[in-house]
Amino acid sequence: MIAADLLAWYDRHARVLPWRAPPGSNAADPYAVWLSEVMLQQTSVATVRPRFAEFLERWPSVEALAAAADADLMAAWAGLGYYARARNLLACARAVVREHGGRFPDTEAGLRTLPGVGDYTAAAVAAIAFGRRAVVVDANVERVVARLFAIAQPLPAARPPIRAAAETITPEARAGDFAQAMMDLGSGVCTPRAPKCLLCPLRGDCAGFASGTPETFPAPKTKAAKPQRHGTVFWLERNGAVWLVRRPDKGLLGGMRALPTGAWSDAPPALAGAPADAAWRMTGVRVDHVFTHFRLQLALAKAVEPSQPDGEGEWWPIAELDKAGLPTVFAKAARQGNEA
Known part of the structure; x- marks a missing residue:
């Protein structure tokens, strides 16, 4: 019943997305x-x-x-x-x-x-x-299944029982539509807060709804505090261009163009790691960014350098920085570096 009810709902309410085929299509x-x-x-x-x-x-x-x-x-x-x-x-x-x-x-x-x-x-x-029968479980599906079966364990411990439960309701036919229907249900109806249970086609089969507190499933995981790291980002300018480097292929933001930085550490490193021996000026600007596992604060240093810096890099026209494909943290620094 769960699969049939959900697919009937999906046939009427499926999101129109550019990568999707219409419901029932192969x-x-x-x-x-x-x-x-x-x-x-x-x-x-x-x-x-x-x-x-x-x-x-x-x-x-x-x-x-x-x-x-x-x-x-x-x-x-x-x-x-x-x-x-x-x-x-x-x-x-x-x-x-x-x-x-x-x-x-x-x-x-x-x-x-x-x-x-x-x-x-x-x-x-x-x-x-x-169209293969496959058990597709993303974050939205995890929430829907945890509520359907009242799986109260916190994530990630709840993942094995959630997957086992999802296995029991995944149909042989229209497996792709079923997977996308579960995603849509989790995105628009079975939301993390204030789920819209009265609009849900599965509420009659939902143990979480029957409990009266569906929003408590699955139990929230305990979030550890993110460590704070510090660094210095360097804005080196010459003739309307700024010096960009390519980050190492391995590691965070690997292979991306970026403003030069020194090492990221537990304490502010001042001018360590500067790309050139120049008259650096600490601007007082701080660039804050949150990564998945830590918070980063970069102090912005600025200088004008008439000669070529050490190491590999390129002079990029400041007026065309939006075309450099800078990662978000360096795009933030570039916006402020141009103004500081």
Whole structure:
């Protein structure tokens, strides 16, 4: 009953999204499904919708994406979250072209062999693009299933019982529609706070609704305080251009253009790590940014340098900084550096 009721609701209320085929259709494009799933990881639908269209216009097929220059893809990814996902996106596209003739494997097991494709993405692509029965569990689905079965354990401990419960309600037919229906239900009806239970097609089967406190499932996880780190970001200017460097391929924001910084540490490092021996001026500007695992505060230092700095980098026209594809933290610093 759960699957049938949910699919009937989805047929009437499915969100219209550019990467989706209409309910009941088998026309989903595997490339579009895979691209959207990677882009949506830890990024909202509202953010991804216009960016997805831009990506498809620029790289309309997996072959086109596989041929993209690394720097172009990394710049286009700015604002979409972890850049490791962008690197995996390219690696996966190239593997599909090189090893599979441009066709995505049509099973979970085959999809999991691709670079950067984990259990969730493999299940989502298998179900949505190929109609395979697969148990697709994202954050929205976790919440819906936890409430349906009144699974009270906090995350992440609740994940195994949630997945086991999801297995029991996933249908053989229309597995892709079912997965997307669960996502839509969690996004618009079974929301984290103040769930709209009176609009829910599953409330008659929902143990959380029957309990009278559905919003308590699953129990919230305890959030550890994020450590605070500090650094200095350097704005080095010459003839209307600013000195940019490329961050190391490995690590946070790997391979991205950025303003130079010193090491990020527990205490402010002053001018350690400056890219040139110049007359640096501490501006008093502080740039704050929150990463998943820590908070960062960068002090902004500024100088004018007529000669070439040490190390590799490039002079980038200040008037065209919006085209450099800077990660968010450095885009913030650049805006303030130009004004300080």
